[in-house]
Amino acid sequence: MDEKFKRIAIDNSDTIVAMWLEEINTLKETNYAATMSDELFESTNREFVNVIFTSIKNQGDTQALKDFSEKIINLGWQLSYITDGLQMFTRVTIDYILRQSNQVDSSYISEVLKSVDEWVEPIIRQLVNDYSGSWEHIVSLQRVALQELSAPLIPVVEGITVMPLVGTIDTERAKLIMENLLEGVIKHNSEVVLIDITGVPVVDTMVAHHIIQAAEAVRLVGATCILVGIRPEIAQTIVNLGIDLEKFPTKSSLKKGFTSALEITNRKIVNLEEKNEAIEKFIGSIHGE
Template sequence: MDEKFKKIAIENSDSIVQMWMEEINSLKDGNYTSSISDELFESTNREFVNVIFTSIKNAGPPKAVESFSEKIINLGWPLSYITDGLQVFRRVTVDYILSQSEQVDSAFISNVLKSVDAWVEPLIRQLVNEYSGSWENIVSLQRVALQELSAPLIPVMDSITIMPLIGTIDTERAKLIMENLLDGVIKHNSEVVLIDITGVPVVDTMVAHHIIQAAEAVRLIGSTCILVGIRPEIAQTIVNLGIDLGKFPTKSSLKKGFRSALEITNRKIVDLETKEESIEELIQSLKGE
C-alpha cells in the first residue's frame, strides 16, 4: 500500500472504524446476523477490524487471521460475513481517503483504489483460505466421528459382541457395517455377534440383503450372527417381501438374543438367590451324612 495512504488510514483509524461499524450494523437486521445478540455482534466486529488494521501495520496478513477464522466457524457464521465485512471496509477506506484529499482526479482515484486493494485483497484471500481449511478439517473430523458412531461394535462379554444399528441403512453405511463387523469379530475374538436393528425404522429388500451379507460373512470366519430387534411390523415386512432369514437365528429383543448367545458359548444366567439356597442345601446334606 502507498505509504502516504497507509499513514492516512492508520492516523484516522478511529474514524474509519466508526464508519465501518455503522455500515455493518445497518446490515445486521436484514441478513444472517439478525438473530445474533448485539453484544456478541459488536465484540466480533471489533475483533475483525482489529485483525484488518493489524495487517496494514505489519505490512501483511497477521497470524490472528487463523484464530479469527476458527472463531467465526465455531460461532456458526457463514463465510459471507468475512467477505461482506472486507468489501465494506474497502469501500469505507477508499471514501475516507478521498474525502481527506484535495486532489481528486482520475489518476489519484485509481492510485487510491490500487493501494487499498493491495492491502485488502491478500487479507481476503488468507481469511477465505483459513476459513475454508478450518471448515474442511472440521467436516472431515465430523465425518470420521459419524462413521465410527454409525456402526459401533461393543464387546459385552468374552466371545460376545453387540452391534446396535440406528437410522437408515444405505449402501455406503452397509459397507461400513460389514467392515466394522468383520474387523471387530477378529479383534475381540467373538464367537457370537448380536446385530440389533431395534433402531432401524425401515427394513426393505436392500437393507435385509445387506444384513444377510454381513451375517454370512461372519459365519464364514467361524462366528455366529444373531439378528435381534425384530419388531412385529418388521417381521411382517420381511415375510411380505419373501426375504429368507433362515440361515441365522433371529430374536425379537436384545435380551432374548443375549440369552441365546450365552447358550451358544456354553453359559447361562443363574439366579444368585437360588444358587445360594442350593449351596446351603448341599452343605446341610453333607453335614447330615
C-alpha cells in the same frame, strides 16, 4: 494501496472502525450471528477490524488472518461473514478517503478505488483460503471420528459381542461394518455377535442386503450372528419387500438376543435368590439323610 491513501486510513483508523462497526451491525440478524450475544458479536467484530488494520500495517504477516478464520469456524459462523465484512470495510474506507479530498474528478476516484481494492483483495483471498483450509481439516477429523463410532463392536462377556448401529446405513458405512465385524470377531474370539438395529430408522432392500452379507461373513469365520431390534414396522417392511432373513436368528430386543446368545454358548441367567434357596434345600436334604 497507494501510500498516501494508506496513511489516511491508518491515521483515521478510529473513525473508519466506528463507521464499519455501525455498518456491520446490520448483519446481526443473519443466521450466523442471530444466536450470538451482543457482547460476543461486538468483540468479534472489533477483532475482525483489528486484524484488517494489522494486515495493512504488517504486510506479509498472515498469522493473525489464520487465527481469526479458525475462530470464526469454531463460532460456527459462515464464510459470508468474512466476505460481507470486507466488502463493507472497502465501501466505508473508500467513502471516507473521498470525503477527505476536494477532488471529485473521475481519475482521482478511480485511483482511490484501485488502491483500496489492491489492499483489501489480498486479505479477502487469504482469509477465504485459511477458512477453507481450516474447515476442510475439521471436516476430515470429524469424518474419521464418525467412522470410528459408526460401527463399534463391543465385547459384553466372553464369547459374546454387540454391534449397535445408529443412523442411516449406506454402502460406505456397510463396508466399514463388515470390516469391523470380521476384525472384531477374530480379535475378541467371539462365538456370537448381536447386530442391534434399534437405532436404524429405515431398513430397505439395500440395508437388509448389507446386513445379510455381514451375517454370512461372520458365519464363515465360525461365529453366529443374531439380528436384534426388529421393530414391528421394520418387520412389516421386511415381509413386504420379500427379504429372506431365515438364515440367521432375529429377536425383537437386545435383551432377548443376549439370552439366546447365552444359550448358544451353553450359559444362562440365574436368579441368585432362587439359586441360594436351591442350594440350602440340597444341603438340608443331605443333613436330613
